[in-house]
Amino acid sequence: MSGNQENRIVRGPADWRGSVQVTRSFLPGLDEYVALLEGVWETGQLTNHGPLVTRLESRLRDYLDVDHLFAICNGTVALQIAIEALEFAGDVITTPFSYVATTSSLVWQHCRPVFADIDRESLAIDPAAIESVITPETTGILATHVYGFPCDIDGIGRVAEKYGLKIIYDAAHCFGARFRGRGMMRYGDAAISSFHATKIFHCAEGGAVTVSDSELAERVAYMRNFGHKGREDFHGIGINGKLSELHAAMGLAVFEHVEDIIASRRAVVEDYWQRLDGVEGLRFLKPGPEVDWNYAYLPVVLPDERAVESVRDRLAEASIYPRRYFYPPLHRLPGLEPGPSMPVAEEMATRVMCLPVFPGIEEMVVEKVASEIARAAAR
Numbered sequence: 001m002s003g004n005q006e007n008r009i010v011r012g013p014a015d016w017r018g019s020v021q022v023t024r025s026f027l028p029g030l031d032e033y034v035a036l037l038e039g040v041w042e043t044g045q046l047t048n049h050g051p052l053v054t055r056l057e058s059r060l061r062d063y064l065d066v067d068h069l070f071a072i073c074n075g076t077v078a079l080q081i082a083i084e085a086l087e088f089a090g091d092v093i094t095t096p097f098s099y100v101a102t103t104s105s106l107v108w109q110h111c112r113p114v115f116a117d118i119d120r121e122s123l124a125i126d127p128a129a130i131e132s133v134i135t136p137e138t139t140g141i142l143a144t145h146v147y148g149f150p151c152d153i154d155g156i157g158r159v160a161e162k163y164g165l166k167i168i169y170d171a172a173h174c175f176g177a178r179f180r181g182r183g184m185m186r187y188g189d190a191a192i193s194s195f196h197a198t199k200i201f202h203c204a205e206g207g208a209v210t211v212s213d214s215e216l217a218e219r220v221a222y223m224r225n226f227g228h229k230g231r232e233d234f235h236g237i238g239i240n241g242k243l244s245e246l247h248a249a250m251g252l253a254v255f256e257h258v259e260d261i262i263a264s265r266r267a268v269v270e271d272y273w274q275r276l277d278g279v280e281g282l283r284f285l286k287p288g289p290e291v292d293w294n295y296a297y298l299p300v301v302l303p304d305e306r307a308v309e310s311v312r313d314r315l316a317e318a319s320i321y322p323r324r325y326f327y328p329p330l331h332r333l334p335g336l337e338p339g340p341s342m343p344v345a346e347e348m349a350t351r352v353m354c355l356p357v358f359p360g361i362e363e364m365v366v367e368k369v370a371s372e373i374a375r376a377a378a379r
C-alpha cells in the first residue's frame, strides 16, 4: 500500500466497450503464467501439494503475517474445514450481513446458524447482540470482517472468552489488510480467506485457512487431504480441500502484482470519495486509525432502497452493474428455519451498494457512477 498511487492507476479508453461489473478479474501477463506452468510440465505434478502450492503458501504466510497457512481449493471449503477443525456443532452465532457462503457452510456442516444483528456503523456483527443470543447450545462464533474492515475484535474476543467459545473469522475480504500493525488473519482461533477470481488476490478459484495453534494446524492439514497420515494410514475423516498446481501458478503470477493492484484500487476509491465529498445523504465506510485497509470494496450507504434501485436501474441502462452486496440478509435465506428479525441488517441490506472498483476502470465510468449516486442521494 505504498508508492505513488496516482501514477499507478490505469485509465482506459474514453469509450469503454461491454458491460462494467462491480469488479473485473486481474489477469497477470500470459507469459508470466506460462513461465510458471513450464515447471508443472517439467515435473508432471498437477496437484497433491506440489512445489507451486508450497511456494505460494510460504509467500502468503509471510505477506499475511500468520503462523500457519493452508491453501485450499476455495473459500467455502476453507470455511467448512475451519468449522470442522474447531469442532463447531449445534448452534453457531453468525452475522446476517455477509456473503451466502458464511451461512451455507455452517448449514452444510450440520450446524444451526444463530444470527446476531450487526452494528449500524461498521456493518459487522455486534458483540452485544452476540452475547444476547448465547445459550448452553452455542458452540462457536463465525464473524465476517466485511469489506476488509475489522469486526469489533476486542468486543467479540471478550464475549468469546467469557463464555469459553472459539472464533472463526471469515476474512475473505481482508487480503493484505492489517489491524494494529498485524495481519488481519492473525485474529481469532482460525481465519479463512477466498482467492476467488473477483478478489484482490486470486488463484481463479482458491482460498486458505490460517491458524496460530500448532495442534489445530495439524488437524487442518490432514482434514484438507482426506484425513491421510501417509499413504496407508489416516488421522481421521477429512475432505479434498487441496489447491491444484495450476491454480497455485495463477496465484503466484497474481501475487507479483498485488501491491500495485491495491494501490490502483486505492486511487479509484479515493477518486470516488473526492467526487462525492460533501454530498448529503451518503455514508462511506472508512478505515479507523488502527486499520491499514486494502480497498477491497467500495460500499456506500444510500438514504433508502428507492435510491439504491434508482442508481441500479439508471446505471444498468449504461451497462454498469454495481452490486447490492450483501443482499438479501442471510437470516432470510430460503431453507432456513424462520427466526427473529434483524432490524439493522435488514435495513442495511436495502441501503448498501458496492460501486465498481478495479485497476484500469475507465474514468468516465467513475464519473457516471458518481453522478448517479449524487443524483439519487439528492432526491
Ligand SMILES: Cc1ncc(COP(=O)(O)O)c(C=O)c1O
Pocket (backbone or CB within 6 Å): 074, 075, 076, 077, 098, 099, 101, 102, 144, 170, 172, 173, 193, 194, 195, 196, 206, 207
Ligand atoms: C465473505 C465471503 N465469505 C466466503 C466466500 C466464499 O469464497 P469462495 O467463493 O472462494 O468459495 C466469499 C466469496 O465469494 C465471501 O465474500
